[in-house]
Amino acid sequence: MHPAAIAKVVGILLTLFSGSMLPPAGIGLLYGDGAVQPFLIAFLVLLGLGLALWLPCRRTPAELRVRDGFLVVVLFWSVLGATGAVPLMLAERPHLDLVNAVFESVSGLTTTGATVLTGIEELPRAVRFYRQQLQWLGGLGIVVVALAVLPMLGVGGMQLYRAETPGPMKDTKLTPRLAETAKALWYIYLGLTAACALAYRLAGMDWFDAVGHAFSTVAIGGFSTYDASIGYFDSTAVELVAVVFMLLAGMNFALHFGAVRRRSLRVYAADPEVRAYLGILAASAAVSVLFLYASGTFDRFPDALHHGVFQAVSIGTTTGFTTHEYFTWPGFLPVMLILTSFVGGCAGSTGGGMKVIRWLLLYHQGRREILRLIHPAAMVPVKVGGRVLPESVMGAVWGFFAVYVVTFAVLMLALMATGLDQVSAFSAVAATLNNLGPGLGEVGAHFGTVGDAGKWILILAMLLGRLEIFTFLVVITPAFWRR
Amino acid sequence: MHPAAIAKVVGILLTLFSGSMLPPAGIGLLYGDGAVQPFLIAFLVLLGLGLALWLPCRRTPAELRVRDGFLVVVLFWSVLGATGAVPLMLAERPHLDLVNAVFESVSGLTTTGATVLTGIEELPRAVRFYRQQLQWLGGLGIVVVALAVLPMLGVGGMQLYRAETPGPMKDTKLTPRLAETAKALWYIYLGLTAACALAYRLAGMDWFDAVGHAFSTVAIGGFSTYDASIGYFDSTAVELVAVVFMLLAGMNFALHFGAVRRRSLRVYAADPEVRAYLGILAASAAVSVLFLYASGTFDRFPDALHHGVFQAVSIGTTTGFTTHEYFTWPGFLPVMLILTSFVGGCAGSTGGGMKVIRWLLLYHQGRREILRLIHPAAMVPVKVGGRVLPESVMGAVWGFFAVYVVTFAVLMLALMATGLDQVSAFSAVAATLNNLGPGLGEVGAHFGTVGDAGKWILILAMLLGRLEIFTFLVVITPAFWRR
Ligand SMILES: [K+]
Ligand SMILES: [K+]
Numbered sequence: 001m002h003p004a005a006i007a008k009v010v011g012i013l014l015t016l017f018s019g020s021m022l023p024p025a026g027i028g029l030l031y032g033d034g035a036v037q038p039f040l041i042a043f044l045v046l047l048g049l050g051l052a053l054w055l056p057c058r059r060t061p062a063e064l065r066v067r068d069g070f071l072v073v074v075l076f077w078s079v080l081g082a083t084g085a086v087p088l089m090l091a092e093r094p095h096l097d098l099v100n101a102v103f104e105s106v107s108g109l110t111t112t113g114a115t116v117l118t119g120i121e122e123l124p125r126a127v128r129f130y131r132q133q134l135q136w137l138g139g140l141g142i143v144v145v146a147l148a149v150l151p152m153l154g155v156g157g158m159q160l161y162r163a164e165t166p167g168p169m170k171d172t173k174l175t176p177r178l179a180e181t182a183k184a185l186w187y188i189y190l191g192l193t194a195a196c197a198l199a200y201r202l203a204g205m206d207w208f209d210a211v212g213h214a215f216s217t218v219a220i221g222g223f224s225t226y227d228a229s230i231g232y233f234d235s236t237a238v239e240l241v242a243v244v245f246m247l248l249a250g251m252n253f254a255l256h257f258g259a260v261r262r263r264s265l266r267v268y269a270a271d272p273e274v275r276a277y278l279g280i281l282a283a284s285a286a287v288s289v290l291f292l293y294a295s296g297t298f299d300r301f302p303d304a305l306h307h308g309v310f311q312a313v314s315i316g317t318t319t320g321f322t323t324h325e326y327f328t329w330p331g332f333l334p335v336m337l338i339l340t341s342f343v344g345g346c347a348g349s350t351g352g353g354m355k356v357i358r359w360l361l362l363y364h365q366g367r368r369e370i371l372r373l374i375h376p377a378a379m380v381p382v383k384v385g386g387r388v389l390p391e392s393v394m395g396a397v398w399g400f401f402a403v404y405v406v407t408f409a410v411l412m413l414a415l416m417a418t419g420l421d422q423v424s425a426f427s428a429v430a431a432t433l434n435n436l437g438p439g440l441g442e443v444g445a446h447f448g449t450v451g452d453a454g455k456w457i458l459i460l461a462m463l464l465g466r467l468e469i470f471t472f473l474v475v476i477t478p479a480f481w482r483r
Numbered sequence: 484m485h486p487a488a489i490a491k492v493v494g495i496l497l498t499l500f501s502g503s504m505l506p507p508a509g510i511g512l513l514y515g516d517g518a519v520q521p522f523l524i525a526f527l528v529l530l531g532l533g534l535a536l537w538l539p540c541r542r543t544p545a546e547l548r549v550r551d552g553f554l555v556v557v558l559f560w561s562v563l564g565a566t567g568a569v570p571l572m573l574a575e576r577p578h579l580d581l582v583n584a585v586f587e588s589v590s591g592l593t594t595t596g597a598t599v600l601t602g603i604e605e606l607p608r609a610v611r612f613y614r615q616q617l618q619w620l621g622g623l624g625i626v627v628v629a630l631a632v633l634p635m636l637g638v639g640g641m642q643l644y645r646a647e648t649p650g651p652m653k654d655t656k657l658t659p660r661l662a663e664t665a666k667a668l669w670y671i672y673l674g675l676t677a678a679c680a681l682a683y684r685l686a687g688m689d690w691f692d693a694v695g696h697a698f699s700t701v702a703i704g705g706f707s708t709y710d711a712s713i714g715y716f717d718s719t720a721v722e723l724v725a726v727v728f729m730l731l732a733g734m735n736f737a738l739h740f741g742a743v744r745r746r747s748l749r750v751y752a753a754d755p756e757v758r759a760y761l762g763i764l765a766a767s768a769a770v771s772v773l774f775l776y777a778s779g780t781f782d783r784f785p786d787a788l789h790h791g792v793f794q795a796v797s798i799g800t801t802t803g804f805t806t807h808e809y810f811t812w813p814g815f816l817p818v819m820l821i822l823t824s825f826v827g828g829c830a831g832s833t834g835g836g837m838k839v840i841r842w843l844l845l846y847h848q849g850r851r852e853i854l855r856l857i858h859p860a861a862m863v864p865v866k867v868g869g870r871v872l873p874e875s876v877m878g879a880v881w882g883f884f885a886v887y888v889v890t891f892a893v894l895m896l897a898l899m900a901t902g903l904d905q906v907s908a909f910s911a912v913a914a915t916l917n918n919l920g921p922g923l924g925e926v927g928a929h930f931g932t933v934g935d936a937g938k939w940i941l942i943l944a945m946l947l948g949r950l951e952i953f954t955f956l957v958v959i960t961p962a963f964w965r966r
Binding site: 375396403409423470479 | 550553636814815818819822845848849851852853854855856857858874875877878879881882883884885886888892895896899900902905906909953956957960962963
């Protein structure tokens with residue numbers, strides 16, 4: 001990709017992104033509790049920066065080839081993640097330094113939802129709104145990227161749905177197809193957010209909290225306008241709304257699209273990934289509820305029930321909302337919940353983790369390998385949803401799994417080398433690489449006490465998770481830059 | 484497989500194995516410190532049991548088909564592991580109960596080397612010798628099984644070396660080929676053991692310790708006749724002998740065979756797996772030495788050097804000898820060392836872990852996946868040692884990796900559910916599944932304090948590791964038992 005074309009893309013991204021500083025400024029004016037000025041300055045800085053990059057290159061041809069998509073995706077999360085930190089550094093409260101502001105911004109935009117802040121309810125409304133809005137924009141970006149860009153690039157799990165037409169698409173033009181798909185997804189995303197905000201309002205939140213939490217629910221983000229997260233509201237109605245919309249947001253948005261167009265819920269029932277997704281969450285919730293009750297963590301069964309179900313869904317979908325200090329729960333439960341976040345949401349959802357479809361394929365392929373040992377001469381194809389998967393797709397899934405596990409181990413060791421203990425390091429990497437949010441031990445409630453070096457490592461982990469690792473690896477490969 | 488044929492195989496195995504009770508009885512007589520009687524009783528019990536199974540079925544056809552190999556391998560480790568516990572239960576010291584005796588016996592025979600015992604130096608010589616001999620017999624079994632049986636079955640990593648002739652071998656006869664290969668391997672194994680014992684003797688051990696430690700070194704077992712393991716001798720010469728023979732035992736025994744036959748060391752240099760194996764151990768040793776010195780764990784550089792190198796090789800090869808309480812070393816070092824045991828020895832060695840060749844293939848395939856994303860139309864074959872690997876072999880390697888990781892997570896959760904903390908559970912499963920031996924935290928020095936349920940889980944982990952998981956999975960699959 002030509003440097004001028006890169007500058008142009010970054011310029012356009014920044015110019016558009018600068019507009020996102022205005023709603024928080026408006027909120028600040030509305031509530032009159034400060035932090036209007038930092039957002040206006042940030043708006044001007046980002047706009048200026050964006051135009052300074054865009055305008056000199058505006059005559060560079062706009063057509064991007066499919067291969068350029070890798071770089072655009074990496075730039076989207078890294079450039080916006082970095083510049084999204086500007087208002088958090090400028091604001092009087094929280095007045096974060098560079099590493100903390102970038103951590104919070106990247107955590108928001110990648111919909112991880114890990115925070116370095118405490119006393120969130122005492123911050124100006126503009127800042128509280130901005131954090132939620134970052135997640136919502138990040139979620140929108142994910143859906144568009146996951147459903148319109150990544151399948152063309154051959155990463156992200158969604159290509160599994162289009163396995164019948166993989167072929168060489170190297171020189172196909174990216175822009176027109178992207179625009180068309182993005183528009184449909186935008187309507188669905190907006191509709192889901194509006195419904196979620198209304199439901200939260202009806203469940204008892206005020207409009208500020210309802211919209212803010214709708215933003216971070218639909219994005220599977222997990223940021224809250226309160227330290228105590230959803231637990232602040234202490235309301236079964238609120239928890240129920242959260243569970244329903246977390247479940248919806250963790251499904252493939254292509255299914256929502258299909259359901260709306262055909263006015264039928266049958267698309268969900270017919271999808272093997274959604275069935276596996278709901279099955280895994282149900283199993284995890286059942287184990288949680290039974291263990292919480294049996295271990296006496298909650299004396300009343302209804303308490304074990306609603307905390308157990310909420311936390312299993314919140315962590316299994318990688319949302320990361322909490323109603324209770326789950327990291328203090330006994331025995332193996334917190335670790336089991338953290339492990340479910342490695343499964344995560346469906347491909348094409350705003351969820352993190354490795355995605356359900358990949359685990360489904362690993363299961364089918366694992367069974368196939370055993371049968372192949374028993375009957376070496378037999379041909380056993382791997383089928384999902386009645387379709388046979390080509391070996392190349394299987395190779396990509398295995399490769400992703402191995403690279404994910406190795407990346408996890410390397411990041412965990414690096415984090416321990418900065419001084420974190422093993423339990424905190426394990427959960428911190430899981431919480432960021434899976435774009436989950438909360439961890440265990442030292443990072444159970446927030447990430448404020450992690451050292452600077454550790455925070456940079458976790459920022460990288462959040463980006464790697466959101467870029468499905470391979471997008472990042474491709475861009476740092478010398479062969480990508482040749483020709 | 485016919486029940487009579489199974490009974491016959493178990494009968495032969497037990498009859499042969501009963502003979503292994505006589506050398507310890509002889510040692511007991513020689514040193515006159517007790518425990519002669521338990522071994523004589525165990526000899527008679529096992530011999531009687533073996534003949535009772537063998538004789539009634541002696542007319543059952545002896546020919547085994549390749550597919551029966553799965554069951555024979557599973558029976559070898561499980562039946563011998565269980566009955567090897569008999570003398571440990573009969574002896575006045577240590578007088579173990581069922582779970583502890585089976586743990587110690589399976590740990591010995593699978594060459595894991597995790598122990599439930601303390602005060603080993605105060606036990607009768609017969610028992611101390613028996614533990615070392617269990618490892619040696621287990622190591623011999625591994626080499627024979629890994630090089631002669633598993634490749635025909637298509638598991639274990641060694642089939643990668645014979646990728647050119649995989650084909651359907653379902654009805655090939657197992658026995659003749661096995662006998663021929665086994666004989667050659669037996670000579671190499673015996674020669675290596677003799678050389679190692681002599682070297683230990685020259686380095687200052689008495690003959691009892693020299694032979695005992697040669698047994699557990701060549702088997703990559705890690706049992707010692709002292710609680711303090713190799714650290715007891717406090718001798719650089721002893722450590723050097725151990726390092727050299729651990730390195731040799733961690734290499735593919737087919738290479739030793741080739742080197743002896745051709746009277747040339749060139750076979751080692753030409754093998755990509757050995758090069759990777761030595762490279763990984765050198766890197767791990769370098770990091771260990773530097774970190775031990777830089778962190779001030781050892782004030783003198785020579786101390787950091789010999790402890791660092793020894794422990795990196797001992798854990799990297801999955802031997803599990805110790806010269807120092809490495810689990811008390813600071814920061815990320817113990818966890819890094821435990822993670823190197825997941826790589827483990829070469830295929831066809833007595834080492835545990837996933838085996839170097841698999842990691843080498845994962846690395847090559849990972850690179851290939853990235854290149855395939857950059858050049859979707861290009862065909863990029865995976866080559867190791869100049870040979871192109873078929874996709875089916877790659878699938879088997881990926882499948883193994885995924886099943887290994889999932890098995891690890893499930894066993895770790897199960898162990899935590901019995902009450903172990905996360906760090907101890909993590910390292911206990913790594914130490915047993917990788918057939919390594921020592922862990923971290925509660926299981927750093929020994930496994931005596933783990934509960935009974937936990938010990939049964941770890942016994943399963945040791946067997947799964949030694950059976951390369953898939954051998955076990957095949958035997959519990961209903962399809963295996965049909966027809
Ligand atoms: K999240
Ligand atoms: K071992």
